[in-house]
Amino acid sequence: MVPQSFYKSTRWKTKREKILRRDEYLCQECKRYGRSTAAATVHHINPLERHPELALVSPNLVSLCNPCHDKMHDRTTGVLTEAGERWREKVSPLPQSAAP
Template identity: 50%
Template sequence: MSRKRNTSFYKDKKWISRRLKMLKHDSYECQNCKRFYRTREAKAVHHIYFYEDYPELGLMKWNLVSLCEGCHNKMHDRINDKATKLGLEWQEKRAEEFELYFKNK
């Protein structure tokens, strides 16, 4: 069974502002493609640790990455709402920040 997406969060001014700042910060370039020396336009801002699982991380800059549509779709298994192998790689890259956040809470 899939989780419900919190649409009110994605309509909130704080999220809209953070999303635009992230895209601008990343020069509207997909950060996953960039790892492989490709340039693609980023239109999505992805929660590395999914918002539905960790809403308290929803606006944390370290938990966000600008992605093109193709890479964004590669982060999620849309059938079971879990991170894919690629999504887990990004979570591993941010594991230190994740652990530090919850250690200090």
């Protein structure tokens, strides 16, 4: 279980900023379709709830716009959609968790 405070932590904010910069502040899902859309959020490809050890691991993170982020999870169950699973396959095998 990941505490809500995770998203308020300095470690997350710093990492989030780093990922956005890596992805040039563009939605990486839109980019696959040749569109340039500003990213609004950083998505955990392997869900945080199931893989808290990957919370701050760069290969597990991707910048997305809000509509694309909504497409990655089922809004009610939180289960990954087909689009979400595709990203998961892209990063599998699971990235190693970062050394502390």
